[in-house]
Amino acid sequence: MHRAPRRSLRLPKFALALPSWGYYVAFFLVPVVLIIFYSFGTKIPGSAGRTEFSPLTLDRYRDAIKPTFFVVLQQTMRISITGTLLCLIIGFPVAYFMAIRIPARWRGIFLGVLIIPFWTNFLIRTIAWRIVLSPVGFLSNWLQDIGMRDSNIQVLNTKAAVQLGVVYNYLPLMIFPLFVTLDRLEPALREASKDLGASRLKTFLQVTLPLCAPGVIAGLLLVFIPLSGDYITAAVLGGADGNMSGALVASQFLQAQNQALGSAIAVMLMGSILLVIAIVAIISFAFKAVLHRMRKVDIPGTRGDDLAVATNG
Amino acid sequence: MTKILIPQVTAERLKAQLNRRHFLALSGATAAAAFLAACGDDEKKPGTTGSTMGGKVDKNINLFTWADYDDEELLNSWGGLTIDIYGSNEEAIQKLAAAKGSSGYDVVVPTGVFIPQMVSEDLLQKLDLSKIPNFKNLDVAYTNQAWDQGNQYSVCKDWGSTGFMYDNRVITTPIVTWADFLAACEGPASGQVSVLDTPGNLCGLYFWANGIDWTTEDPAHLDAAEDYLVNTLAKHIKAFDSYPGVTLVEGNYVLSQAWNGDARMGYIAHEGAGGDPADYSWALGGPVTELWMDNWAIVKGAPNPDGAHDFINFILDQDNSVKDLEFHGYNTGMADIASLLPDDLPYADMIFFEDAQVATMHAGAVNSAQDRLVEIYNNTKAAAGA
Structure with a gap:
């Protein structure tokens, strides 16, 4: 009887989630809905980017579905998929090394070394590469001095420079989630695998790697999504070769002052990114299912749980 | 190497986590302080005088x-x-x-x-x-x-006006007109060319070279410009760069469409780095160009x-x-x-230009062709990056 009033003062459980819901609504939902709404509008001819919405129309999508969009999208996806995979290939050993091989007391320093570049502005870090890659820069001169090259390097304003730039800019976003998962991995599990007779490689492939899957997925998404929309790195380092979809959106907003068409292209770009993620997700689910079936071992007297699940559990 | 290690491992992990948290907090605080300091600078403006x-x-x-x-x-x-x-x-x-x-x-x-x-x-x-x-x-x-x-x-x-600057150690025949410029793009300068990063200047290249008023709204002219820029010129372009002067003399391009003041900065930078100004040539595009x-x-x-x-x-x-x-x-x-x-x-x-030069310069226009110019510009960029 005495407790009843106190209970009624309690906020419902979801109240704690309100700030984050508020954040998502204000900074994610509202902008996305606005962009989708604008994509059904029409630019008022001659105006500085004013858009009219009567009637709502699909014409902007018709304007956007042109060979140019698909050419640029293809270039973008080539850069972003290659970049994401390179980040994984380079980032995994680094994260593994930091989380497992390095004594705990050194980890702070290694993490710090990874974080320090973030103190400098993204754009400035990218522009700095222009100095390194310049045909008459110190790298070029040095390579010629030691006799590795006869002429100036020609890397700036090529796709190779863009690829280098995006891997450099997004690599930490891959390393951090991988580090966190690897760091949380119980060393006992690897020891158990070893005790049960698995080689180092087998332990890595069948214990460590499957347990890191959440970190790998988080890293892939964290790198792939912003990289696909990034056009700054490409514009700074790639010259004419660095045309990415983000630049198409920007030029509609800033050059053509056509917010409706820019929004339609942005929606299509978002759709393309989601499509790629969906395809990768389906392939990896299928792969996992096949693996599951192949590895299935029936142990007499049990329900027949497969080994992979047993190790995971 | 034995199972009894677990408590020690846990202790080690705990220590590492404490260190890490401490470090993250510190780096976060430093970044925040730098940000606040930067914001503070804005407030420190000279007062009323x-x-x-x-x-x-x-x-x-x-x-x-x-x-x-x-x-x-x-x-x-x-x-x-x-x-x-x-x-x-x-x-x-x-x-x-x-x-x-x-x-x-x-x-x-x-x-x-x-x-x-x-x-x-x-x-x-x-x-x-x-x-x-x-x-x-x-x-x-x-x-x-x-x-x-x-x-x-x-x-x-x-x-000011628009012209071009080129490395005459590579391009040995003088370039005088916009038609020469385009020929050089397809010839000795191929793949080492920069053009100005604006729709008007990019399309202007074609119009100036072909005797078409660059304020044209005629769809046939715009289509012809698109056909040339996308199918012929794009593959020779290295960069869309509105400030190519200094980048050019650093060896990134051999031919650049440039505004006069920016090209001049290129010369000054080249000389400042001990270069010989005779390495580069500058000309206003002929027969007509931008004002x-x-x-x-x-x-x-x-x-x-x-x-x-x-x-x-x-x-x-x-x-x-x-x-x-x-x-x-x-x-x-x-x-x-x-x-x-x-x-x-x-x-x-x-x-400073002579009267005869000024007579060749014409102002652009903002008209109904604007959206089409941006479309041509986007398509050229897409083709150049392919």
């Missing part, structure tokens, strides 16, 4: 302008300016229009042909020329322009219109205008400017 006009004028304004366009030392000698940069007129207009008078900018520097659109969109406020007595210092040739008769909204900052004039204007809803007027008056002072000119290398349109300049002004012939 007496003006030339007798009264007190708040000398803090926000200037929205092009990159590398103003001598900061000169600006700081007037008062406290915060500078923001835009890359094209369209971008500036888009940002001002989206803010609907709340952009917080006081002064903007649009190119003349864009001013009518800005006026009709209500983005500029009328100037009070009585607060800009130094307006009289301008050569009458650069006042009262077609796009703003009576200088109601704008006064000349400077004007542009950038103008000081006051943004509608400017927080400090009095300060903005005072600043424009300051910059139109003869001595200040010369300093401005020496920095960016464009003619600031002062009356009798030749007598004001130092004798040793480098590359003066890239700033």
